[in-house]
Amino acid sequence: EIVLTQSPGTLSLSPGERATLSCRASQSVTKTYLAWYQQKPGQAPRLLIYEVSSRATGIPDRFSGSGSGTDFTLTISTLEPEDSAVYYCHQYGNSPLTFGGGTKVEIK
Amino acid sequence: QVQLQQWGAGLLKPSGTLSLTCGVFGGPLSGYYWAWVRQSPGKGLEWLGEINYRGSTNDHPFLKSRVTISVDTSRNQFSLRLTSATAADTAVYYCARVRAGAYDALDVWGQGTMVIVSS
Numbered sequence: 772e773i774v775l776t777q778s779p780g781t782l783s784l785s786p787g788e789r790a791t792l793s794c795r796a797s798q799s800v801t802k803t804y805l806a807w808y809q810q811k812p813g814q815a816p817r818l819l820i821y822e823v824s825s826r827a828t829g830i831p832d833r834f835s836g837s838g839s840g841t842d843f844t845l846t847i848s849t850l851e852p853e854d855s856a857v858y859y860c861h862q863y864g865n866s867p868l869t870f871g872g873g874t875k876v877e878i879k
Numbered sequence: 880q881v882q883l884q885q886w887g888a889g890l891l892k893p894s895g896t897l898s899l900t901c902g903v904f905g906g907p908l909s910g911y912y913w914a915w916v917r918q919s920p921g922k923g924l925e926w927l928g929e930i931n932y933r934g935s936t937n938d939h940p941f942l943k944s945r946v947t948i949s950v951d952t953s954r955n956q957f958s959l960r961l962t963s964a965t966a967a968d969t970a971v972y973y974c975a976r977v978r979a980g981a982y983d984a985l986d987v988w989g990q991g992t993m994v995i996v997s998s
Binding site: 804806808815816817818821822827828859861863864866867868869870871872873 | 923924925926937939940941973975978982983984985986988989990991
């Protein structure tokens with residue numbers, strides 16, 4: 772199975788700063804089948820990005836995704852206080868579908 | 880918009896069978912695959928499998944001997960059964976809609992059900 776490793780484990784930034792989250796796959800992700808989710812405490816994950824760089828419905832354009840092969844990035848261009856959450860990457864090109872371990876974004 | 884509401888027993892004994900159901904409200908079952916995912920502190924998020932309205936499933940290759948996903952189109956709902964439960968199956972279980980076709984991102988999620996396996 773494809774193992775997704777996310778870094779850093781925790782990112783502590785101030786409002787208005789740029790956040791860059793990394794997701795590295797143990798083998799190449801099929802086509803562009805890589806998604807990102809946001810999860811806040813006590814809530815289900817929320818789809819942010821699918822197919823590497825397509826924003827899901829209602830997602831602000833400060834969220835963007837990029838990458839290919841084994842290296843992917845989620846960028847939050849200008850952090851808002853409500854962006855405090857854990858972010859997960861997810862590959863769905865190979866079975867079993869797998870998720871990364873998450874990056875926690877803290878807003879100072 | 881589509882909403883998912885899930886229910887089922889939150890506590891079961893080791894070797895028991897976990898059983899959860901997810902109701903689909905505000906939209907049809909047809910045209911989509913529907914998935915189950917669990918989340919535990921030890922294993923993080925784990926995809927368990929998916930099913931479409933015709934009953935065609937895509938199973939987790941390592942769990943398929945214990946996991947059964949079924950669909951009831953008359954009630955617009957789908958279900959998860961996991962047999963021979965152990966403490967390692969303690970987790971929050973989520974149902975979700977697969978965005979487009981089989982093996983895709985998950986764009987609508989249920990509220991989650993905490994399941995504890997303990998004697």
